[in-house]
Amino acid sequence: MNIFILLSYKYLKNKKKIKLEELDIFKNEREVLDYIKLNNLEPSSKNNSNEAALLSEIENLVLNYLQGQKLNLYKEFKKLNIELDLNDKFKSDFSRKVIETLLTINLGEITTYYDIGKKINSKAFRAIGNVCKANPIPLIIPCHRVLRKNGEIGGFMGKSDKTWETKLKRRLLKLEGYKAIK
């Protein structure tokens, strides 16, 4: 399965750090190009050596993860002092609690929409799904580790079962060593 990954970020010169805005996953190059065009994205200049170094570290982390290394990407990104653009995106208490809970699910583990609801004292299971859908940085925020209560795969990146997106979700879980999915 080939995938194409696009990182949208800003380099904060004064702080010398990268603020990661989005990590998007596409199934072919054309989709990447369409997305870049649609959102008027500028190609990375990499004219700053610190910026280039950070980027290559990020690239290595993601590639190693996709090749099966057991990496906690969230923690690794934190080590690199990468800023995640979450507070801008998630403004409500509810969505922040969902994201917070998601970040506690380690590689190799899974949870369910139901369990997240239990943890944050809510029965809004569908709304929890909607927060995941709005997740701008999959892989780092591990929405792929959330299944339906009955063990079904559930959706991924806004799409329901029997789509390329859910195949990717299965693939990621397999990569992480989790096997039992309906």
Added chain:
DNA sequence: ACGCGCGTTCTAA
């Protein structure tokens, strides 16, 4: 397969 529940977003006033 259907109805339900609930946070978010869209829509029309």
Added chain:
DNA sequence: TTAGAACGCGCGT
């Protein structure tokens, strides 16, 4: 700005 309708990577029956 505000009420209410519509919408969802879901759940229970």
